[in-house]
Amino acid sequence: MRVKVGVNGYGTIGKRVAYAVTKQDDMKLIGVTKTKPDFEAYRAKELGIPVYAASEEFLPRFEKVGFEVAGTLSDLLNEVDVIVDATPGGMGAKNKALYEKAGVKAIFQGGEKATTAEVSFVAQANYEKALGKDYVRVVSCNTTGLTRTLSAIGGYIDYVYAVMIRRAADPNDAKRGPVNAITPSVTVPSHHGPDVQTVIPINIETSAFVVPTTLMHVHSIMVELKKPIEAKDVVDIFESTTRVLLFEKERGFDSTAQLIEFARDLHREWNNLYEIAVWKESISVRGNRLFYIQAVHQESDVVPENIDAIRAMFELADKWESIRKTNESLGILK
Ligand SMILES: NC(=O)C1=CN([C@@H]2O[C@H](COP(=O)(O)OP(=O)(O)OC[C@H]3O[C@@H](n4cnc5c(N)ncnc54)[C@H](OP(=O)(O)O)[C@@H]3O)[C@@H](O)[C@H]2O)C=CC1
Numbered sequence: 532m533r534v535k536v537g538v539n540g541y542g543t544i545g546k547r548v549a550y551a552v553t554k555q556d557d558m559k560l561i562g563v564t565k566t567k568p569d570f571e572a573y574r575a576k577e578l579g580i581p582v583y584a585a586s587e588e589f590l591p592r593f594e595k596v597g598f599e600v601a602g603t604l605s606d607l608l609n610e611v612d613v614i615v616d617a618t619p620g621g622m623g624a625k626n627k628a629l630y631e632k633a634g635v636k637a638i639f640q641g642g643e644k645a646t647t648a649e650v651s652f653v654a655q656a657n658y659e660k661a662l663g664k665d666y667v668r669v670v671s672c673n674t675t676g677l678t679r680t681l682s683a684i685g686g687y688i689d690y691v692y693a694v695m696i697r698r699a700a701d702p703n704d705a706k707r708g709p710v711n712a713i714t715p716s717v718t719v720p721s722h723h724g725p726d727v728q729t730v731i732p733i734n735i736e737t738s739a740f741v742v743p744t745t746l747m748h749v750h751s752i753m754v755e756l757k758k759p760i761e762a763k764d765v766v767d768i769f770e771s772t773t774r775v776l777l778f779e780k781e782r783g784f785d786s787t788a789q790l791i792e793f794a795r796d797l798h799r800e801w802n803n804l805y806e807i808a809v810w811k812e813s814i815s816v817r818g819n820r821l822f823y824i825q826a827v828h829q830e831s832d833v834v835p836e837n838i839d840a841i842r843a844m845f846e847l848a849d850k851w852e853s854i855r856k857t858n859e860s861l862g863i864l865k
């Protein structure tokens with residue numbers, strides 16, 4: 532069976548998920564929505580992806596320039612088994628009624644509240660919870676990054692304190708800042724700690740700061756340990772954890788700039804770094820505290836999670852078979 536997939540919201544996340552769907556042998560991309568006939572809409576068409584207007588109200592924009600759409604979102608919903616909602620944060624919850632009415636399963640992204648879906652999802656942490664579900668939320672990029680590494684060392688965690696240094700905007704997003712400021716999330720905890728708890732039951736507090744960069748987010752993580760572990764054992768655990776890669780400053784990975792260059796050198800589409808990048812030298816244990824620093828490519832780390840969520844919702848594969856298939860199809864290194 533090939534699951535028929537639609538993508539509502541063909542932006543940073545939506546276009547990458549659409550691409551990933553085309554790489555799966557058990558899924559078929561039926562179409563994507565656009566609100567306007569900009570270069571992304573024309574590029575989708577060139578790629579042979581049917582483009583639907585995101586709603587009837589947007590049709591005149593397409594008609595005006597003679598851009599032929601395949602229909603509107605309601606037509607797309609009639610064609611698909613599942614819709615991946617990658618519209619701006621908060622819009623997914625409003626769209627849910629449309630999906631319910633059409634009897635279509637839906638995946639929401641991290642900009643939506645946990646209550647929008649039946650389960651909040653990170654494949655390697657709780658794949659089974661999404662089996663057969665109708666509404667799943669793939670948690671935010673930072674939450675996904677935290678959950679990947681923390682679930683790997685879950686048995687050692689007493690309490691986690693993490694500071695998120697968040698990129699201000701995506702490279703394509705010219706409207707956002709800050710340009711010359713650091714913006715704290717003045718509410719502590721930031722949404723990330725409580726969000727991790729929607730996936731794995733650990734003690735965690737987080738704070739977050741937005742800084743003027745577009746490349747990646749960086750996390751400084753401190754874990755109070757429940758039982759002793761040595762740094763070299765944490766290295767071994769991360770080395771055997773899927774979608775987590777260790778990078779060494781010693782080899783020239785001084786900053787997020789080199790991590791992105793590494794993804795470019797791999798000829799990854801859009802220089803996606805699907806894996807969470809942990810600096811090996813940063814892994815250290817002092818007394819009962821473990822420290823490490825990791826980076827998250829916000830544009831791409833949630834993409835494999837969307838693919839695994841589809842497999843779980845349609846019970847197409849068990850957890851490790853799904854992760855294996857997704858990793859192989861996207862060239863994820865391990
Ligand atoms: N960017 C990131 O770093 C990450 C984002 N997320 C989450 O993913 C979700 C999407 O974010 P992101 O991809 O960055 O957002 P973008 O702004 O890049 O893309 C959203 C897209 O939604 C489309 N859109 C706008 N209005 C409507 C509408 N009324 N109906 C349908 N589509 C509409 C726009 O398409 P059009 O061009 O046609 O107007 C736009 O391209 C959010 O929940 C976000 O929190 C999660 C992880 C990381």
Ligand SMILES: O=C(OP(=O)(O)O)[C@H](O)COP(=O)(O)O
Nearest residue numbers: 620641642671672673674697829
């Ligand atoms: O999910 C993300 O970040 P978050 O985990 O800090 O909420 C994405 O980078 C989107 O964040 P944005 O809402 O600042 O664009």
